Amino acid sequence: MIRILHLSDPHFGAADPAVASLFLSRAPGYSPDLTVLSGDLTMRARRSELVDARYFVERLPRPRLVVPGNHDIPAFNQPLHRLLLPFERYRQTFGREIEPVHTAPGLHVVSVNSNKPYGPYLDWSKGRITCEELKRADQRLSGAPGCLKVLVLHHPLVAPEGHRRDLVQPLDKLLEMTARRRVDLILCGHFHCSHLDAVGPAGAWRSVVSQAATVCSTRLQGEPQGFHMIRMTMERIEIERHVYRDGDFATETTFAFTRGESGWLSADAVTRREITRAS
Ligand SMILES: [Fe+2]
Ligand SMILES: [Fe+2]
Known part of the structure; x- marks a missing residue:
């Protein structure tokens, strides 16, 4: 069994230090084989925020895989940094x-950068993947027979009920690739909203999506802070949704998916009801 601890969007600069400390104290108890942080470590990639983010990341259980989010690119008060060296501060840290x-x-586990400093659209916080980035992820996901395949990115592939639908683009090409490569699990964040689902092109392979809430920021989107604890084999994926309430993290729900000929399907009534509401 592979255990992955999935957290996202700590947003240092707008983080609750008590929640961050609590998470760091709880995390080793899950004995993860891998800790994944799916972006938005800071608010604006300010130096003080990066110092706090690094302190947090260095205390996460090893091994760990960390990707940037759209907030880890300097904002418009740093136009040259944003346009010319968008990831330089993140890379230095x-x-x-x-x-x-x-x-x-x-x-x-393979990751793809969905964050862009600018583009031919008004909202530059949206997720975009270039043809080159998609091709690179495609090549990296080839092979690995007998392994569970995981893709990590910051932006979501599916919108929970009632949420805005600015999903990563080009979504159809990304899903065609994850189906062709038979990706088992996709980890993302960005909406600050926990959501679990199985997605894929019509009639093709479906991957489980773990979209995590913010782990410790005060930028809440209608639900408290939380994280996901994932346990997976080639036949079954179980995901515990942990939620911060009354001063502690507690397990709220466990979702299960089973692997079939066309990929992953929800395995229990709780999950099916959740997906029905979200579709
Ligand atoms: Fe975020
Ligand atoms: Fe984000």
Whole structure:
């Protein structure tokens, strides 16, 4: 069994230090094989925020895989940084690689950068993946027979009920790729809203999506802070949704998915009801 601790969007600069400390104290108890942080470590990539984010990341259980989010690019008060060197401060803090890969026995994890400093659209916080980035992820996800395949990015592929639907683009090409490569699990964040689902092109392979809430920021979107604890084999994926309430993190729900010929399907009534409401 592979155990992945999935957290997202700590947003140092707008983080609750008590919740951050509580999470750091709880995290080692899950003994994860991998800790994944799916972006938005800071608010505006300010130096003080990056210092706090680094302190937090260095105390997460190892091994860990961290990707940037749209908030980890300097804002418009730093136009030259944003336009010319958008990831330089992130790279100086967390290393040059913004699309890290992790391989371990039975596990192959690839990431793709969905954050862009500008583009031919008004809202530059939206997620976009270039043809080159998609091709690179495609190549990295090839092979790895007998391994569980995981893709990490910041922006969502599915919108929970009642939420805005600015999903990563080009979504159809991304899903065609994850179906062709038979990706088992996709980890993302950005909406600050916990959501679990199985997605794929019509009639093709479906991957489980773990979209995590913010782990410790005060930028709440109608639900408290939380994280996901994932346990997966080639036949079954179980995801515990942990939620911060009354001064502690508690397990709220456990979702289960089973693997079939066309990919992953929800395995219990609780999950089916959730997906029905979200569709
Ligand atoms: Fe965020
Ligand atoms: Fe974001």
